Amino acid sequence: xxxxxxxxxxxxxxxxxxxxxxxxxxxxxxxxxxxxxxxxxxxxxxxxxxxxxxxxxxxxxxxxxxxxxxxxxxxxxxxxxxxxxxxxxxxxxxxxxxxxxxxxxxxxxxxxxxxxxxxxxxxxxxxxxxxxxxxxxxxxxxxxxxxxxxxxxxxxxxxxxxxxxxxxxxxxxxxxxxxxxxxxxxxxxxxxxxxxxxxxxxxxxxxxxxxxxxxxxxxxxxxxxxxxxxxxxxxxxxxxxxxxxxxxxxxxxxxxxxxxxxxxxxxxxxxxxxxxxxxxxxxxxxxxxxx
Amino acid sequence: xxxxxxxxxxxxxxxxxxxxxxxxxxxxxxxxxxxxxxxxxxxxxxxxxxxxxxxxxxxxxxxxxxxxxxxxxxxxxxxxxxxxxxxxxxxxxxxxxxxxxxxxxxxxxxxxxxxxxxxxxxxxxxxxxxxxxxxxxxxxxxxxxxxxxxxxxxxxxxxxxxxxxxxxxxxxxxxxxxxxxxxxxxxxxxxxxxxxxxxxxxxxxxxxxxxxxxxxxxxxxxxxxxxxxxxxxxxxxxxxxxxxxxxxxxxxxxxxxxxxx
Numbered sequence: 001x002x003x004x005x006x007x008x009x010x011x012x013x014x015x016x017x018x019x020x021x022x023x024x025x026x027x028x029x030x031x032x033x034x035x036x037x038x039x040x041x042x043x044x045x046x047x048x049x050x051x052x053x054x055x056x057x058x059x060x061x062x063x064x065x066x067x068x069x070x071x072x073x074x075x076x077x078x079x080x081x082x083x084x085x086x087x088x089x090x091x092x093x094x095x096x097x098x099x100x101x102x103x104x105x106x107x108x109x110x111x112x113x114x115x116x117x118x119x120x121x122x123x124x125x126x127x128x129x130x131x132x133x134x135x136x137x138x139x140x141x142x143x144x145x146x147x148x149x150x151x152x153x154x155x156x157x158x159x160x161x162x163x164x165x166x167x168x169x170x171x172x173x174x175x176x177x178x179x180x181x182x183x184x185x186x187x188x189x190x191x192x193x194x195x196x197x198x199x200x201x202x203x204x205x206x207x208x209x210x211x212x213x214x215x216x217x218x219x220x221x222x223x224x225x226x227x228x229x230x231x232x233x234x235x236x237x238x239x240x241x242x243x244x245x246x247x248x249x250x251x252x253x254x255x256x257x258x259x260x261x262x263x264x265x266x267x268x269x270x271x272x273x274x275x276x277x278x279x280x281x282x283x284x285x286x287x288x289x290x291x
Numbered sequence: 292x293x294x295x296x297x298x299x300x301x302x303x304x305x306x307x308x309x310x311x312x313x314x315x316x317x318x319x320x321x322x323x324x325x326x327x328x329x330x331x332x333x334x335x336x337x338x339x340x341x342x343x344x345x346x347x348x349x350x351x352x353x354x355x356x357x358x359x360x361x362x363x364x365x366x367x368x369x370x371x372x373x374x375x376x377x378x379x380x381x382x383x384x385x386x387x388x389x390x391x392x393x394x395x396x397x398x399x400x401x402x403x404x405x406x407x408x409x410x411x412x413x414x415x416x417x418x419x420x421x422x423x424x425x426x427x428x429x430x431x432x433x434x435x436x437x438x439x440x441x442x443x444x445x446x447x448x449x450x451x452x453x454x455x456x457x458x459x460x461x462x463x464x465x466x467x468x469x470x471x472x473x474x475x476x477x478x479x480x481x482x483x484x485x486x487x488x489x490x491x492x493x494x495x496x497x498x499x500x501x502x503x504x505x506x507x508x509x510x511x512x513x514x515x516x517x518x519x520x521x522x523x524x525x526x527x528x529x530x531x532x533x534x535x536x537x538x539x540x541x542x543x544x545x546x547x548x549x550x551x552x
Binding site for chain 1: 346368443
């Protein structure tokens, strides 16, 4: 293994400086293009609306959305966002807990997991939104129905993904702890679960999006507040400004929730071990180590 | 010499979808205190299965394994098992990796931790105790894995192709290293390898198995002179004249052919 010269006080070679500068420039360029994409899109939208090429009654317009946004502030926008976020987070957490519990159970019993396999596959394929009316009748119209909807959408995926991760844990590691006489629970605790931290966070990242889908679908069906409610309401009264504004806010909420999970991942992984966080963008992944 | 392990008429027959496979047949031998016994055999002859049986991970179809006079039933707490890969847990520091066996057996106490510290210090890993496996070289990782295994003070150490995941140079160095540690700690060892040279350079006795079903072909007692009372190290053995003779004998017994398919 070669060493990467990062010690302070060491002069960086000219080649390395050029290499680093080029990488920096590339990164900046990507960012600029990403940003300008949004700017151009909105500018074009606004411009075409002003020129009358597109019908702003149907397409809305950035300036009108901005106006709605300010107007909404008086109209308890924050409450709507808060309700949606709360429902999403509760559904998400329940999905995480129940999903992990079920996956652990199925990992525990090979027999059970073989019995459950076709059920999981079919339930996974079923569009959970179809259960909407059933859920409303069973748990009552209200926030609880929306949370159950979010749970229904994220649960099976969590179970499948976690179970898949658990089952593909390196058999050598499992054999190693078994040679020390580890019980099934000890094996799970010391090897299987920690080895699947990445699986866990991958499933969390997928699930935060899925929970949001469940919540919005639930709010479409039954709600008095929330972004989904605003969107449906706006559609019914043909207020495209309200619909578009709500969608835009939803976009921001989704991005922030995802970002939150990523942040949590980084925090947890760093707390558990430092190997992953050591791989900064400047360094290639260490393999083998220095001899 | 005290007998540590006795294998008595072991048969291992696998049940598979398309029939029975006899992996091992009539295996009997003993391992004595402080001895390093090697098992060599062609690939697929059931060498690794034999170790799994001795450790209690696998139940033999017939026969019994005795360790320290007691029959093995379930995973024995008298053995330490070292696998082909070091199997260090990447998310644990070296220190916590080395303590893993004690932790699982619920044996972490002042005395055992002191022993682990002693091992780490003696074998040069003390400065690395807070590092993570990915920060160590292959040889150092293998050493950490060995200390993890020795930490539980096994009566018998099992080495299952423990060096074959390493590149050749590292492997020679690690063999040298492990032999020294085993002699120093006086560990009774049963090792499995497909590498004849490795077996001859390390072991006191070598059991040669036949191709499937694995039967004992021959048991060789390797004799090398001891220089100044010290046994020869694996590398010194490799350059000794007896080495070649043993190699040729065992090679012929293994009877390996590249067959036309």
